[in-house]
Amino acid sequence: MPVARTRSVALLGLAGSVVEVEADLSSQLPGFVIIGLPDAALAEARERVRSAAVNAGCPLPQRKLTVNLSPAALPKHGSGFDLAIAIACLAAAGGVSVESVDRVVHLGELGLDGRLRPIDGILPAVLAAARAGHDTVMVPTANAAEARLVPGVEVIGVASLLEAAIRHGGAFDHSPVEPVPGLFRTEGAEVPAIGDLADVAGNDDAVDALLTAAAGGHHLFLLGPPGAGKTMLASRLPGILPDLDADAALEVSSIRSLSGRPLGAELTTRPPFEAPHHTATAAAIVGGGSRVIRPGAAARASHGVLFLDEAPEFPTAVLDVLRQPLESGTISIHRANAVASFPARFQLVIAANPCPCGGYGVEAAGCTCPPATRRRYLARISGPLLDRIDLQVWVPRITTAGLRMHRQSQGMSSSEARARVVAARGVAAERLRGTPWRTNSEMPGPWMRGVGRLHPGGRASAAADRALERGGITMRGYDRVLKTAWTIADLEGAVAPGAEHVGRALFLRKGITI
Numbered sequence: 001m002p003v004a005r006t007r008s009v010a011l012l013g014l015a016g017s018v019v020e021v022e023a024d025l026s027s028q029l030p031g032f033v034i035i036g037l038p039d040a041a042l043a044e045a046r047e048r049v050r051s052a053a054v055n056a057g058c059p060l061p062q063r064k065l066t067v068n069l070s071p072a073a074l075p076k077h078g079s080g081f082d083l084a085i086a087i088a089c090l091a092a093a094g095g096v097s098v099e100s101v102d103r104v105v106h107l108g109e110l111g112l113d114g115r116l117r118p119i120d121g122i123l124p125a126v127l128a129a130a131r132a133g134h135d136t137v138m139v140p141t142a143n144a145a146e147a148r149l150v151p152g153v154e155v156i157g158v159a160s161l162l163e164a165a166i167r168h169g170g171a172f173d174h175s176p177v178e179p180v181p182g183l184f185r186t187e188g189a190e191v192p193a194i195g196d197l198a199d200v201a202g203n204d205d206a207v208d209a210l211l212t213a214a215a216g217g218h219h220l221f222l223l224g225p226p227g228a229g230k231t232m233l234a235s236r237l238p239g240i241l242p243d244l245d246a247d248a249a250l251e252v253s254s255i256r257s258l259s260g261r262p263l264g265a266e267l268t269t270r271p272p273f274e275a276p277h278h279t280a281t282a283a284a285i286v287g288g289g290s291r292v293i294r295p296g297a298a299a300r301a302s303h304g305v306l307f308l309d310e311a312p313e314f315p316t317a318v319l320d321v322l323r324q325p326l327e328s329g330t331i332s333i334h335r336a337n338a339v340a341s342f343p344a345r346f347q348l349v350i351a352a353n354p355c356p357c358g359g360y361g362v363e364a365a366g367c368t369c370p371p372a373t374r375r376r377y378l379a380r381i382s383g384p385l386l387d388r389i390d391l392q393v394w395v396p397r398i399t400t401a402g403l404r405m406h407r408q409s410q411g412m413s414s415s416e417a418r419a420r421v422v423a424a425r426g427v428a429a430e431r432l433r434g435t436p437w438r439t440n441s442e443m444p445g446p447w448m449r450g451v452g453r454l455h456p457g458g459r460a461s462a463a464a465d466r467a468l469e470r471g472g473i474t475m476r477g478y479d480r481v482l483k484t485a486w487t488i489a490d491l492e493g494a495v496a497p498g499a500e501h502v503g504r505a506l507f508l509r510k511g512i513t514i
Contacts, residue, residue: 004091006101007134008084009125010076013293013333013340014254016128018105020070021081023088028064034085036069039077039291048079048110049086056114056162058172061093075338077292080119083108083138086161087168096168104156105129106164107147108140114161116140117180123257126150127250138164141179146263149253182262197236198413202398206233209393209508211417214240215424216487217439218480219326219348219388221381224395225365226358230351233395234307237349238273240417241304242425248303251343255295255302271304274346278313282321286331287342293333298325299342311350312380319385322348326388348389352378362397390441390480391508424490440486445479455482456497463503472510481505 004023009016019036032046053060067085069076084106091101107125109117122143127150129137136154139147144157158164159179166172200207206222210233213220220237222230244252249267256263256272274297276284283289287296298306306322308314325331325344333340355374359365369377386392429438431454437443448454455461461482468478484505485497494501 002098004088004098004101006084006088006091007105007129008081008107009105009128010074011121011125011128011258012075012338013295013342014124014251014258015341016125017071017074018129018132018134019074019076019081019084021084021088021106022068022070023085023092024066024068025061025089025092026064026066030062030064032065032067034067034069036067036072037075038069038081039075041079041291042069042076042081045079045082045085045110048082048112049089051112052082052110052114052161053086053090055112056160056165057175058090058095058162058165058170060089065089065092078119079109079117080107080121080125082110083116083140083161083164086110087138087164090165090170091168095172096165096170100168103136104168105134105137107137108143108158110161111180113177115177115180116158116160116164118142118182120260121254121258122146123149123263124254126153126155127254129153138167142182145265146257149250149263149267195232195236195239196414197240197417198411200229200232200236200411201403203229203233203395206393206395207411209391210237211240211412211420211491212484212487212508213237213347213349213391214417214421215491216390216428216484217347217441218390218484218487219441220350221386221389221392222349222351222395223354223392224351225360225362225397226353228395228397230395231307231309234275234305234309234349234351235273236414237305237307237347238271239414240421241271242418242422243269244271244303252303255300255342259295259300272301273305273307274298274301275307275309278308278310280314280318282318285318286321286325286344287333287340293335293338293340295342296331298322298344298346299331301346302343304346306346306348308348308350311352312377314380316380316382319380320382323385323388326385350381350389352381354378361394387474387476388480390484392511393508394511420491424487427490428486440483440490441480443483445476445482448479448482454486456485456502460497460499461502462499463506467506467510473506477509481509484508 006021008019010019087101090096091098109119118140126147130153138156141157141159147155160177249269253267276297285296286298329345331342331344354360355369356377359367428440464481467473485501488501489497
């Protein structure tokens with residue numbers, strides 16, 4: 001028989017490469033060899049494939065089988081190649097049509113009973129196959145709905161190796177089996193964003209800052225005593241963000257798939273919300289892994305919100321790994337044999353108490369923390385990280401008078417706030433039409449001040465100019481103040497930012513000192 005060929009997909013980060021799986025059957029002593037830089041889990045496919053074929057009712061011949069995964073230099077990992085290897089071996093043995101298997105991309109893990117088990121990352125894998133020009137994929141039944149989210153691809157869901165072989169023209173007796181159900185992993189699941197913005201009592205300045213952050217895609221720092229409502233405010237931010245566009249929805253859904261989180265019959269259209277615990281490691285935040293590189297909380301929060309509650313309790317080294325993603329919008333994880341990249345265009349929201357006891361700034365709390373202790377506590381959030389956060393707001397505790405006013409007049413609801421955010425983002429997108437950017441926070445400072453001609457200039461930017469001259473803000477901070485001023489102007493329906501908008505933006509950035 002000639003060498004049989006089919007295809008599968010190797011994922012590295014969100015990027016997928018189509019791998020050609022070749023199988024050759026020779027008359028040497030019985031054996032099974034897999035070559036082409038497989039990892040340990042992939043090398044174990046020898047035993048899974050042989051046992052699965054026997055138990056499914058389509059055994060492989062007792063001869064020498066050589067399977068090559070090409071290109072050989074590309075790292076390959078995981079059990080998702082099992083189906084492709086088994087089908088290529090059956091084709092080399094003459095059990096199924098060589099021409100049929102050559103036209104299909106196969107993805108799936110085999111159980112010893114011959115059933116196909118679902119795998120993580122089906123959506124990005126099928127997307128990679130489609131972009132490479134392949135229009136037919138065969139996947140486990142539990143992954144079929146997710147694979148069908150990619151348009152223009154014919155998805156064949158099969159429950160077992162035997163069913164796959166019969167679909168490729170194999171003359172075997174069909175024995176229906178119960179498909180393996182999809183797995184739902186609860187560990188590491190995202191924190192649901194619940195509640196309405198109208199639930200927030202008082203704190204009008206913080207609500208305005210939240211609206212500004214949503215409208216411009218700005219990062220936010222909430223500082224205040226315990227019980228002031230910092231976590232409540234942060235959890236309301238995803239609810240006032242617009243729905244994801246088609247590209248963002250596909251990217252967010254692909255990351256969910258790669259993380260082992262279930263997808264419905266449609267792409268995820270709401271911004272994600274991630275809130276890791278302060279004991280999280282740097283690898284848990286940005287991603288990593290020695291064998292399989294997985295996305296971390298920052299990548300899973302892409303196009304959504306990454307909330308770090310009790311930020312000073314995080315190790316400083318863990319917080320500082322976010323500095324580069326905040327600038328570039330991507331995370332690159334380097335290993336000895338590969339570099340994996342993940343998107344990381346998220347909105348960072350951090351919350352902190354003003355001191356270790358949390359009572360500083362509250363008259364009746366009786367804080368006894370000396371100034372050096374307070375400074376040392378908040379200095380765990382490094383200056384370079386704070387310089388990348390556009391809005392820094394003090395959140396006081398609600399008073400009885402504020403609570404009474406909230407009962408008399410209900411605050412702005414999330415739906416009303418989202419409508420204002422969508423309108424402001426629409427104005428910014430129209431202004432930035434013809435550029436790669438859609439929100440004010442994405443504009444590069446040099447472009448804004450130069451080719452973009454969006455520097456307010458004159459009296460409008462005088463306050464920011466003085467702050468820069470006196471060293472109160474850095475050049476990065478200066479650009480971020482102007483971008484925030486544009487967002488405030490968009491929310492108020494102004495054509496361009498005036499002195500009051502720049503002054504408000506400067507206050508939101510320097511309104512608190514730590």
